[in-house]
Amino acid sequence: MGSSAVTKGRFLSLEGGEGAGKSTQVRALAAALGDRGIDTVVTREPGGSEGAEAIRALLMQGDATRWSARAEALLFAAARADHVEKVIRPALDAGRWVICDRYIDSTRAYQGVAGxxxxxxxxxxxxxxxxxxxxxxxxxxxxxxxxGAARAAARDGVAADRFARRDPRFHAAVAAAFDDFATSEPARFSRIDATQPPAVVTAAMLDALADLLP
Structure with a gap:
């Protein structure tokens, strides 16, 4: 890292429903922060560590009814525990910024409220x-x-995962849950309009990080 880099690691997560562009924006945000001399780690959930990726395969594949919401919550918690221990905590302790495609709020929305x-x-x-x-x-x-549904269908086709194949009522409950979380935790959450062009979405995230940027 250059002399302008921060020494305190920061942890950022991106949340939202299917087709919101999270994976694209994780990469774009990492590139933009890198241009500012910030060392970043890009990761995802479920997954991000060897153990968590093994659990991801169990969670994302198969019929939509393969696991109950309770079993899913336990599997996600196990995957996240390994992810935090092996990847996220070490990166933050080393002063790096971690950008995660989904995190605990997805479990709260999908398995919690909707499940x-x-x-x-x-x-x-x-x-x-x-x-x-x-x-x-x-x-x-x-x-x-x-x-979001149209974007996800165009992206995944017949390869959609177990969660993307859930019915519209399930996804409506997920969206409402995310909105409630953002309303109840305004200091942590920043809402970003994902219908805007990708570059505009990235710029909006950078603006929302102004208080944390060096």
Whole structure:
């Protein structure tokens, strides 16, 4: 890192429904921060570490009813515990910025609100498995459900994962949950309009990071 780089690691997550462009924006944000001399680690959930990637294969493949919401929550918590221990914590301790495609708020939305599991139970698992680690800033990429569904269908086709294949009511519940989280935690969440051109979305995230940037 150059002399202008920060010494304190930061943890950023991107959240949102299917087709919001999270993966694209994770890469774009990492490149933009790199241009500013910030050393970044790009990762994802479920996955990000060897153990978590093995669990990802169990979670993302198969029929939509392969796992119950309760079983999914436990698998996600296990994957996240390994991810935090092996990748996220070491990077933050080394002063790097971690940018994660989904994190705990996806579990809260998909398995919690949409899956019918109490948020306190989800957070209790997180407290045990990952010592309650939360991002410094979470970007919620928002767009109409029908737009996201069309984007996801064009991207994945018949290869859509178990979660993308859920019915519209499920995805509406997920979107409402994310919106509630952002409303209740305004210091952590920044809503970003994902219907804008990709470069505009990236610029909006950078603007929302102004208080953390060197």
């Amino acid at each position: 019918g599991i109490d948020d306190r139970a989800i957070l209790a698992l997180h407290d045990f498995g990952s010592s309650g680690l939360l991002p410094d800033r979470t970007f919620l990429l928002t767009l109409p459900a029908e737009v």
